[in-house]
Amino acid sequence: MALFSPDAGVSDREPTLIADGALQDTDGAEYRVGQTGLYVARGRDLYGTISGVTGVGLYEAGFDGTSQYVVVHEGNSLHAARITGTTLTFSLIDNLPSGSSATVGTHYANRHYTANAVSNRRLEATATGITSFPIGMSASTFTVGVSVTQGVGTISATTGLVYWATEYDSVRGIESVTGSSANTGAFSLLNSIVVTVTGVSANARANFIRWYRSVDGGGFPDGGLVGETAIGTTQLTDTLSTTGNLSVPLYGLISIGGLDTERDEAPPAFSTIFGPYQDSLLAVDPDEPRVMRFTPAGYPDSWPSGYGIPLETHRRDEILTGVILPGRIGVFCNDSVHVIYRLPRDSDSIFSSGEAMEVLTDARGSVSRRGATVFTPPGSTGLAAWVARDGIWASSLASSPQPLTDSVDWEGRVSIANLSSCRLLDDSTNRRLIFIYRRATDTTHNTGVWYLDYQRFQEQGIRITFADHGPLADTITIAASDGVRRAVSIDSRSGNGQVYIESNQDVDDSQLINAAGAVRFRMRCKEFLPGGPRSAVHLGIATWMHDAGAATITHRFYFDRRDDNPEVKPQTDWTQREASDVVLNRDINSFSLEIESTGTTSYGVHWIDVEGLEFAPLSGREGA
Numbered sequence: 001m002a003l004f005s006p007d008a009g010v011s012d013r014e015p016t017l018i019a020d021g022a023l024q025d026t027d028g029a030e031y032r033v034g035q036t037g038l039y040v041a042r043g044r045d046l047y048g049t050i051s052g053v054t055g056v057g058l059y060e061a062g063f064d065g066t067s068q069y070v071v072v073h074e075g076n077s078l079h080a081a082r083i084t085g086t087t088l089t090f091s092l093i094d095n096l097p098s099g100s101s102a103t104v105g106t107h108y109a110n111r112h113y114t115a116n117a118v119s120n121r122r123l124e125a126t127a128t129g130i131t132s133f134p135i136g137m138s139a140s141t142f143t144v145g146v147s148v149t150q151g152v153g154t155i156s157a158t159t160g161l162v163y164w165a166t167e168y169d170s171v172r173g174i175e176s177v178t179g180s181s182a183n184t185g186a187f188s189l190l191n192s193i194v195v196t197v198t199g200v201s202a203n204a205r206a207n208f209i210r211w212y213r214s215v216d217g218g219g220f221p222d223g224g225l226v227g228e229t230a231i232g233t234t235q236l237t238d239t240l241s242t243t244g245n246l247s248v249p250l251y252g253l254i255s256i257g258g259l260d261t262e263r264d265e266a267p268p269a270f271s272t273i274f275g276p277y278q279d280s281l282l283a284v285d286p287d288e289p290r291v292m293r294f295t296p297a298g299y300p301d302s303w304p305s306g307y308g309i310p311l312e313t314h315r316r317d318e319i320l321t322g323v324i325l326p327g328r329i330g331v332f333c334n335d336s337v338h339v340i341y342r343l344p345r346d347s348d349s350i351f352s353s354g355e356a357m358e359v360l361t362d363a364r365g366s367v368s369r370r371g372a373t374v375f376t377p378p379g380s381t382g383l384a385a386w387v388a389r390d391g392i393w394a395s396s397l398a399s400s401p402q403p404l405t406d407s408v409d410w411e412g413r414v415s416i417a418n419l420s421s422c423r424l425l426d427d428s429t430n431r432r433l434i435f436i437y438r439r440a441t442d443t444t445h446n447t448g449v450w451y452l453d454y455q456r457f458q459e460q461g462i463r464i465t466f467a468d469h470g471p472l473a474d475t476i477t478i479a480a481s482d483g484v485r486r487a488v489s490i491d492s493r494s495g496n497g498q499v500y501i502e503s504n505q506d507v508d509d510s511q512l513i514n515a516a517g518a519v520r521f522r523m524r525c526k527e528f529l530p531g532g533p534r535s536a537v538h539l540g541i542a543t544w545m546h547d548a549g550a551a552t553i554t555h556r557f558y559f560d561r562r563d564d565n566p567e568v569k570p571q572t573d574w575t576q577r578e579a580s581d582v583v584l585n586r587d588i589n590s591f592s593l594e595i596e597s598t599g600t601t602s603y604g605v606h607w608i609d610v611e612g613l614e615f616a617p618l619s620g621r622e623g624a
Contacts, residue, residue, distance in 0.1 A: 027467070
C-alpha cells in the first residue's frame with residue numbers, strides 16, 4: 001500500500017509520474033498554521049453593509065491610543081467604521097472626485113496618508129471618528145501689500161525689503177507656500193512697515209498667517225519669519241529694525257543642485273503612496289508615471305517637485321506600486337522592478353537621484369497598484385511578492401526573482417487582461433498570501449481567491465490552494481474586537497456593499513448552498529500512473545484519514561484518463577474522526593481521487609492510503 005498526503009500542496013501542471021505535490025485542484029480549501037493536512041476553508045460572515053453601493057477597496061486605519069477603523073472605498077466615497085463588537089456601522093467621511101481608484105496608503109506620525117489617483121487624503125482620528133483632509137496645503141491666495149508711510153525711526157533699506165505670507169495649520173504643523181510678494185523699495189528712518197493681505201484663505205484648516213521678510217536687497221524666497229497672526233487679521237506691523245540679517249525661523253526652502261526651491265509644495269493627485277523610508281513618504285504622480293516622488297525627511301505633507309527619482313529601462317515603464325524592506329525600496333513598474341537604497345537629500349553636495357538605484361529585473365514587474373506586498377516566512381528574512389503578467393513572483397530585492405506559481409495553469413485560471421484589479425495581501429497570522437483576482441471565466445466582477453501558504457516555506461516552498469469562493473473586490477486584515485487578527489473583505493458585485501469577516505460560514509451567495517450558509521469543499525489528488533504508461537495495476541481500497549466532517553461527502557474515482565465519467569460514491573460515515581474506506585476494486589492504468597462536500601463543519605483530510613500501490617509513497621516533497 002502507498003500513502004500520500006494532501007499536505008504536500010497543489011500542482012496542477014505536474015506530469016503524471018512526478019510526485020512533487022499530491023493535489024491537482026481544490027475549492028474552498030486551506031492549510032492551517034501548525035496543523036497537517038488540508039482543511040475546509042473558513043467562510044465569511046456578514047460584518048457590515050453600506051446599502052446599494054459598489055465596493056472598490058478597503059483600508060485599515062489604526063491610530064495610537066484609540067479604537068481602530070475599517071475604511072471602505074465605494075464608488076467615489078469613503079466610509080469608516082470603528083472596530084467594536086461583531087458588527088461594523090459605517091459613516092460617510094469624505095466624497096472624492098469622480099474617477100477614483102481603490103484607496104492605497106500608509107501610516108506615518110499617527111496619520112494615514114492615502115491616494116486614489118484623483119485626490120490625496122490624510123486620515124486623522126478625532127473624538128468621534130475619522131476626519132479626512134487633503135494632504136499638504138494649497139498655495140496661499142492672499143495678495144500682499146506694504147505701506148512705508150510710518151513715523152520716524154531706525155529702519156532703513158537702500159534697495160528694499162520683500163514681504164510675503166503663508167497659511168499655517170498650527171495643530172498639525174503644516175504650512176503652505178506663498179502666492180504673492182510685495183517690495184517696499186528704498187526707504188529710510190521709519191519706525192515700522194505695515195504689511196497687508198487681502199483675499200480669503202485657500203485652506204480651511206489654516207489658523208494662522210505667517211509673515212516673512214527678506215534682507216535689504218534680497219528677495220523671495222530667502223526670508224525669515226517676522227510675525228504670525230490669526231487667520232482673519234489683515235495686517236502686520238513690522239518693527240524689526242535689523243534689515244541686514246534674516247530672522248528665524250527661515251522660510252521653508254530646500255537646495256537642489258545649488259538652486260533653492262520651496263519645500264512645502266502641495267502634492268499633485270497621486271496614484272499610489274507608500275513608505276516611510278528614511279523618514280520620507282514615496283508616491284507616484286500619474287502625469288509623471290516613471291518618476292518616484294518623495295518628501296523631505298520629516299515633512300510628510302511637503303512634496304517639492306525636485307524631489308524625484310526617474311526610473312529608466314528600455315521599456316516605456318510606469319510605476320504602479322512599491323514596498324519597503326530593511327535597507328531598500330522595491331519599486332514596481334509594469335514590466336520592471338527597481339531597487340532604491342538611499343534617497344538623495346538637499347544636504348548632499350551633489351543631488352544625484354540615480355546613483356543609489358538599480359534595476360532588479362526588466363523582464364517583469366507588477367500589473368496592479370495593489371499587486372505587491374511584503375511577507376516574512378518562518379526562518380527567512382523579509383521577501384517582496386508581486387503579481388506579474390506571467391504569475392506571482394518573490395525576491396528579497398537583493399536576489400533574482402523566483403516564480404511562486406509555475407506549478408499552476410496561470411493563464412487558464414486568471415484573466416490576464418483584468419489583472420490591474422487584483423489584490424495581493426500578506427495574512428501573517430495565517431502565514432499565507434491572499435490573492436484576489438478575476439478568474440478567466442468571470443465576466444462582470446472578480447470571484448477568484450487563492451491562498452499561498454508559506455508556513456513550511458523552508459521545506460516545501462509556497463503551497464497554493466484555490467479557495468475561489470466569493471465575489472470580492474478587496475481584502476485586508478484587521479485586529480478584530482476579540483483580539484484575533486482576521487481577514488475582512490468587501491463584495492465586488494455592483495450595488496452590493498457588503499463587508500465580510502472570515503468566519504465559519506459563507507454568506508456572500510457565491511457558494512451559499514443552503515440557509516445554514518455552507519462552504520463547498522473539494523480536493524482532487526494528482527493523476528497517477530502506478531503501472532507506468534502501458535501497464536495496469538489492481539486497486540483495492542482507498543483509506544481516507546479525516547476529521548469529523550459533513551454529513552454527506554461525495555467520492556469520485558477517476559481512472560484511465562476518463563475525466564468525464566468517474567465512479568461516484570456518496571459517503572455517509574464521515575461525521576466522526578476516523579480512517580474511512582472507499583472500495584475501488586478495479587484494474588487501472590491511471591487514477592485520480594476526489595472528494596466534495598458542502599456544510600458548515602470545517603474538517604481536515606490528513607492522508608490517503610491506496611491498496612495496490614506497492615512502490616514509493618506518493619506524498620509531495622515541494623508543493624506548488
